[in-house]
Amino acid sequence: MEEMENEPSFVESPVEPLRFKVSTMVFDALEEMYFAGRHTDVQIIVQDKSFRCHKIVLASVSEYFDAMFLSGMRECYDGVVRLQGIESSTFVDILDFVYSGKLNICTENAEDLLRASALFQIKLLHQKCEEFLIGHISIENCIGAWRLAKAHECKELAKKAWYVILENFTDVCKTEDFNFLDADEMYEIINDDDLQVTNEEIVCDSVFRWYRFDPENRMEHTSKLFEHLRLPLLSSEYLLNEVEPMELVVNNQKCRDIVREAISYQMLPSRRPDFNSPRVTFRRYANMEEVLVVIGGYNASNERVADVLAYSFARKTWFQLMSLPWKLGREFSACVFGNDIFVSGGSQKLDSLLQFRSDNNEWVRCPNMIQGRRRHAMVAVGESLFVLGGYDDNQTEESNRTLNDIGEYAITSRTWSKCGELNTPVRSTTAAVSKEKIFIFGGLLADEKETNIVQCFDTRLKTCTRVDNLPYACKLSRAVVCDKRVFIVCTDGNVLGLTEDGVCKPVARIRHFNRRRFGAIHHKGNILLMGGECGTSVFRDIFTFNPDTEKSCTIARKNVPSRANFAGLKLILHKKFLKYEIKFDSGKISNQTVHTS
Incomplete structure (x- = not known):
C-alpha cells in the first residue's frame, strides 16, 4: 500500500493544449523537410525558378491547389506545376508564410501578395495583406487601394479607401491615379x-x-x-x-x-421653388441645406404664433429660425423669391410686407402695400411680387371689401405700384405662375358665394382675362407648380390640373383628405402637404402626393407642429443657422437644445 501511495499520479492534459503541441511539432517538421527537400512530391515552376513542395501542405492552406490536385489534370501525375502571372519573389514570400509562418510584407510587395493570396485562395494571408494595406492608405494611393479592394473582395479595405476618397476629394482629384x-x-x-x-x-x-x-x-x-x-x-x-x-x-x-x-x-430666382431636377441636391457635407420653412399661423390651442421653423429633409429634424417681428394673425400670404421669403398682409397688419433674408437669418420690414389686405394671393414673377385680390377690413362698405386690386412690388427698387385689376373681385383664392402669366383659381365673391372662375393676369401686358371655369366652385384651395405643370389641391382632396391651353380638369384625388388652411408646395416632382384644420382639429403631418400615380408617402407624423393658417415654403439655408434643434409636445415646442452637426 505504501509503495502504491508513493507512486506519482498522472493527470491527463486537456485536448487543446495537446493539439497545439502536436500541430507545432508537425509544423516545425514540415518546415525542416521543405528546406531539406525531403518527401516533396510536387515541383512548382515560377518564371525561371523551381520550388520543391508538398502537395498536402499546399492543399491544406489553398483551395486553389486543393482543387488542382483533385482535378485529375496532368499536374496530378507528373508532379510539375507551372504558374503564370506571378513573380517568383512573391511565391517565395507565400512559401515562407505557408511553411514558416513568416509574413514578409511591406509597402513594395503588399499588393502583389494580396493578388496572389486571392488567386490561390489563402484566406489568412489575404486577411493579413488587407489589414496591412488598410493601415497604409493615403491620399496618394487611396484610389489604387479602392480599385484593388473591389477586384479582390476586400470589403474593409474598400470601405476605408472609399472614406479617404470622399473625405479628401479636393486633394485626391489632383493625384495621378485619378486620371486613370x-x-x-x-x-x-x-x-x-x-x-x-x-x-x-x-x-x-x-x-x-x-x-x-x-x-x-x-x-x-x-x-x-x-x-x-x-x-x-x-x-x-x-x-x-x-x-x-x-x-x-x-x-x-x-x-x-x-x-x-x-x-x-x-x-430665374422667382421660379426656383417650382424647379425639379436631381441635379439640385445638396451633399451631406455642403454648407447649404434644403429645408421646409413653416411661418406663423395658429396651433392646436388656437393660439397665434410668431415662430419660424425649419424642417431638415436630410436630418428629419426641426430647427428654430429668427421669429417674426409680430404675430401675423390669419390669412396672410407668402412666397419665395430667390432664396428669400416675402410675407404680406394678414389680419394683424393688413398693409405690411416683411422679407426674410436667408443669408443673415433676419426679418426686415419693406415698404407697406398701397392697398392693405388679407385672404389674398401673392406670387413672384421676374423681379417683382404681385398681390392679387383679397379682403380689406378697413373699407367702410362691405361690398367694397372684396378686392379686385393687383399690386406690384419691385424688389430691387423697393417700390409699390398698382399694376392692374382682376376681372372679378375675389378673396380666399389661390394663384400660380405659368410663362409670366398669373392664373387665379376660384375663391369667394363679394356676396359670400364660392366661385369656379379662372382668371389670368398677363404681367407683361398688365391685362386680366377670364380664361376658364373650374369643374366646380371652390375656395381655400392651394396651387402648386411641379415641372411647369400647375395643380390645384382642393379642400376635399380633389386635385385639378391646368392644361397648356388654359383648361382645368380633374387629374387625381388624395384619399381621406378633408382639410382647409393647409400648406402645399412642390417637392421633388411631387406635391408636399402639411397641417391644416378640419372643424376644431388641427393636423400634425407632412406627406407627399404624386398626382400621376395618386400615391402618398408620409414624411413625418411624429414630432410635427400643429399648424393652420400658416405659410409653408421650401428654402435653401446655410447650416450655420440650423443650430437650435426643437421637439414638439402636442404640437407645441417642448424643449430646445443646441445642435452641433
Whole structure:
C-alpha cells in the first residue's frame, strides 16, 4: 500500500493544449523537410525558378491547389506545376508564410501578395495583406487601394479607401491615379452625397481635368457624366465662363440642355421653388441645406404664433429660425423669391410686407402695400411680387371689401405700384405662375358665394382675362407648380390640373383628405402637404402626393407642429443657422437644445 501511495499520479492534459503541441511539432517538421527537400512530391515552376513542395501542405492552406490536385489534370501525375502571372519573389514570400509562418510584407510587395493570396485562395494571408494595406492608405494611393479592394473582395479595405476618397476629394482629384479612373468609377464618386467638397465647382473642375487627360476616348463618357454634375448649384459666372464655352458642350445637344437648365435656375430666382431636377441636391457635407420653412399661423390651442421653423429633409429634424417681428394673425400670404421669403398682409397688419433674408437669418420690414389686405394671393414673377385680390377690413362698405386690386412690388427698387385689376373681385383664392402669366383659381365673391372662375393676369401686358371655369366652385384651395405643370389641391382632396391651353380638369384625388388652411408646395416632382384644420382639429403631418400615380408617402407624423393658417415654403439655408434643434409636445415646442452637426 505504501509503495502504491508513493507512486506519482498522472493527470491527463486537456485536448487543446495537446493539439497545439502536436500541430507545432508537425509544423516545425514540415518546415525542416521543405528546406531539406525531403518527401516533396510536387515541383512548382515560377518564371525561371523551381520550388520543391508538398502537395498536402499546399492543399491544406489553398483551395486553389486543393482543387488542382483533385482535378485529375496532368499536374496530378507528373508532379510539375507551372504558374503564370506571378513573380517568383512573391511565391517565395507565400512559401515562407505557408511553411514558416513568416509574413514578409511591406509597402513594395503588399499588393502583389494580396493578388496572389486571392488567386490561390489563402484566406489568412489575404486577411493579413488587407489589414496591412488598410493601415497604409493615403491620399496618394487611396484610389489604387479602392480599385484593388473591389477586384479582390476586400470589403474593409474598400470601405476605408472609399472614406479617404470622399473625405479628401479636393486633394485626391489632383493625384495621378485619378486620371486613370474609368467612367463608371468617376460616376460612382461624383454621385455620392457624402463627397466632402465646399462647392460643386471642385467636382466639375475634376471631371473636366479627367476629360482633358484623354478627350478622344472620353468625350462620350463625359457627356453622360454631365447628367450627374450638379450644375444648378454652381455660380452664374462659372457656368457662363467655364462650362458653357467648352467644346464638349458646344458640340453636344444633351450637354447644352443641361447647362441651359442650370443657367435658368440661376437667372430665374422667382421660379426656383417650382424647379425639379436631381441635379439640385445638396451633399451631406455642403454648407447649404434644403429645408421646409413653416411661418406663423395658429396651433392646436388656437393660439397665434410668431415662430419660424425649419424642417431638415436630410436630418428629419426641426430647427428654430429668427421669429417674426409680430404675430401675423390669419390669412396672410407668402412666397419665395430667390432664396428669400416675402410675407404680406394678414389680419394683424393688413398693409405690411416683411422679407426674410436667408443669408443673415433676419426679418426686415419693406415698404407697406398701397392697398392693405388679407385672404389674398401673392406670387413672384421676374423681379417683382404681385398681390392679387383679397379682403380689406378697413373699407367702410362691405361690398367694397372684396378686392379686385393687383399690386406690384419691385424688389430691387423697393417700390409699390398698382399694376392692374382682376376681372372679378375675389378673396380666399389661390394663384400660380405659368410663362409670366398669373392664373387665379376660384375663391369667394363679394356676396359670400364660392366661385369656379379662372382668371389670368398677363404681367407683361398688365391685362386680366377670364380664361376658364373650374369643374366646380371652390375656395381655400392651394396651387402648386411641379415641372411647369400647375395643380390645384382642393379642400376635399380633389386635385385639378391646368392644361397648356388654359383648361382645368380633374387629374387625381388624395384619399381621406378633408382639410382647409393647409400648406402645399412642390417637392421633388411631387406635391408636399402639411397641417391644416378640419372643424376644431388641427393636423400634425407632412406627406407627399404624386398626382400621376395618386400615391402618398408620409414624411413625418411624429414630432410635427400643429399648424393652420400658416405659410409653408421650401428654402435653401446655410447650416450655420440650423443650430437650435426643437421637439414638439402636442404640437407645441417642448424643449430646445443646441445642435452641433
